[in-house]
Amino acid sequence: MENLALIQRRPLEQRGPKSSGYRRCGVFSIALILLILLPVSASAMDAIAEAAVPDDLLPGLEHLLSLTGPQSGSDFDPRQIEALMAFVTASYDPTKQYHTANRFNAPSAYIAFDFNKSLAETLKFAYNPDVPGYALNPTSIRWSHWNKVEGSNQSLPRLWEKLPDLDRPYMVKGHEFVEITPDLFANTYYAYGLYRTLILLKHNGNNVLISLSKQDDTSEVGKKGLIVGADDDWNYFYSSKEGTGKAGIGWMRTYMYDSFSVMIYYQMSSNPASVRCSVFKWLRAGWLDINVVKDRHIYKGLERFARTFKQMIESPAMPPPEILQQEFASIEKLSLEELRVKTRTHLAHEVDLIRQAGNQEIGKRLKPFYDDDYINDMTKPQLQSVLVLAYLKNIFNKQ
Numbered sequence: 001m002e003n004l005a006l007i008q009r010r011p012l013e014q015r016g017p018k019s020s021g022y023r024r025c026g027v028f029s030i031a032l033i034l035l036i037l038l039p040v041s042a043s044a045m046d047a048i049a050e051a052a053v054p055d056d057l058l059p060g061l062e063h064l065l066s067l068t069g070p071q072s073g074s075d076f077d078p079r080q081i082e083a084l085m086a087f088v089t090a091s092y093d094p095t096k097q098y099h100t101a102n103r104f105n106a107p108s109a110y111i112a113f114d115f116n117k118s119l120a121e122t123l124k125f126a127y128n129p130d131v132p133g134y135a136l137n138p139t140s141i142r143w144s145h146w147n148k149v150e151g152s153n154q155s156l157p158r159l160w161e162k163l164p165d166l167d168r169p170y171m172v173k174g175h176e177f178v179e180i181t182p183d184l185f186a187n188t189y190y191a192y193g194l195y196r197t198l199i200l201l202k203h204n205g206n207n208v209l210i211s212l213s214k215q216d217d218t219s220e221v222g223k224k225g226l227i228v229g230a231d232d233d234w235n236y237f238y239s240s241k242e243g244t245g246k247a248g249i250g251w252m253r254t255y256m257y258d259s260f261s262v263m264i265y266y267q268m269s270s271n272p273a274s275v276r277c278s279v280f281k282w283l284r285a286g287w288l289d290i291n292v293v294k295d296r297h298i299y300k301g302l303e304r305f306a307r308t309f310k311q312m313i314e315s316p317a318m319p320p321p322e323i324l325q326q327e328f329a330s331i332e333k334l335s336l337e338e339l340r341v342k343t344r345t346h347l348a349h350e351v352d353l354i355r356q357a358g359n360q361e362i363g364k365r366l367k368p369f370y371d372d373d374y375i376n377d378m379t380k381p382q383l384q385s386v387l388v389l390a391y392l393k394n395i396f397n398k399q
Contacts, residue, residue: 048097050295053087053110053280058103060084061280064262065104068173068197068212076169076199085203088112088264088278099295106258106282107291109298113306115314118273119207119265120160124321125313127198127209129155131324132388133176138234139308140301141180142189143385146196148175159209162200169201175216179382181236182225184300187245189238190256190285192219203266211263219256219285228354228362231304234389234398235350237366240377257284257291277306317395331387339383344375346390 060081066073098110117125126136134141146156150173162170179191193216201208224245228235243250262280267273279302286292312318319327334342351366375383392398 048296048299049095051096051098052101053098054083056083057087058100061100061104061262064210064212065214065260067171067199068195068260069214070195070216072173072195072197072214074171074173076171078169078201078203084264085208085266089266089268089276092276097295097299100280100282104260104282106260106284107293107295107298108280108282109295109302110278110280111299111302111306112276112278113310114268114274114276115310116272117275117313118270119209119267119275120163121273122265122275122313123160123163123209125318125324126309127156127159127211128321128325129158130329131321132328132385134385135324135328135388135392136309136312137305138312138389138392139181139231140305141178142236142238143381143388144176144178145381146174146176150174159198159200163207166200166202166207169199171200172198176213182227182238182245184227184231184304185246185297186249186254187225187227188222188243188254189225190219190222192256192259193217207267209265211265212261213263214260215256215258218258222252222254222256224250226365228366232308232398234393235354236389238382240374252287254287255285257286257289259283259285277309279305312392312396315396317397319395327391328388331384331391334384334387336380336383339380339387340375340378343378343383343386344372346386347375 060083063077063080064084067076092112099108115122125131126133132143133146134144147153149156156174157172159170159172174196176194176196177191178194180189182189195214195216197212199210199212201210221242222244224239224241224243226237226239226245228237239245242253244252244254260282264276264278266276266278268276281298281302283293283298283301284291331339354362354366378386
């Protein structure tokens with residue numbers, strides 16, 4: 001199969017002669033990245049023991065990852081993932097941080113969690129052409145959009161409608177553009193494209209969705225963002241300035257070089273309904289073409305996703321998909337100027353709340369995030385995402 005970590009990197013900027021002083025600066029800068037940019041406290045990982053996934057899972061992962069990407073195949077063979085299915089449906093040990101060791105040439109992590117929904121209901125929330133894909137992932141994704149499905153501009157199919165007559169695997173391929181929220185380590189956010197493949201199938205009579213992704217090129221340069229308060233408050237702000245959002249290293253031009261993932265939604269039970277979500281993820285990112293990501297960083301990001309997704313999809317406050325569709329359709333119908341007016345009002349209100357909470361210093365730092373120039377520079381999808389998040393924060397009492 002193709003080398004999944006092989007990417008076309010953007011050429012480095014011209015930096016002049018590499019004097020000994022330049023080299024010392026470079027070494028010092030790399031040390032800063034390693035010590036400051038992506039820290040995870042030792043205490044946070046004390047209860048987690050690192051462990052490589054069993055070797056018999058690797059052929060199944062290789063087979064699935066060969067099904068997405070620019071040169072991907074379409075000959076899905078369920079027999080090749082039997083060991084993988086046995087692993088993801090077995091009892092999950094939360095005291096182990098699984099990874100794929102040196103396979104796939106990238107740091108990696110695995111997480112699994114259960115939630116009380118059927119797969120059909122899950123698809124109506126998370127893979128619905130009329131509900132933004134980022135709506136159930138507000139701590140990880142700022143906005144996302146499928147810009148190609150099966151090579152054209154058609155919409156994502158209503159996958160839940162395929163389940164009753166699913167006598168053979170059903171595959172959908174496409175391309176998605178994603179802009180993520182500021183990361184937990186440096187308050188930096190990135191935008192990039194993803195090749196996507198979705199596979200619906202029955203396994204031992206149970207409904208299963210396999211969701212595959214492969215980054216299509218090096219991301220855009222990282223930009224400064226800001227997480228205000230606890231991550232679970234969903235208060236994220238985005239500047240248009242390149243660099244990291246962490247004091248002392250804000251000048252660093254960082255990139256996501258490559259990322260790919262295997263996500264499996266497996267309906268474990270019908271009465272009561274229960275789905276196990278299992279995620280394998282690989283990521284390379286850093287500065288000067290040097291990867292600084294560790295397995296534990298990916299694991300913390302997966303925990304962030306899992307915690308939010310489970311809380312939202314199980315919450316009695318979550319409206320049914322039909323109501324979400326209506327609300328988001330009303331946002332999509334707004335003109336660019338209407339979006340700007342509503343976004344300006346909402347962001348000013350959020351800043352006022354932050355100041356009223358007594359954090360005057362943060363309030364001052366936020367001023368560049370809600371002036372007219374900032375809002376006028378936002379794209380229509382970015383403006384829409386502000387109002388989607390505002391709607392969700394109101395539902396979950398985060399305002």
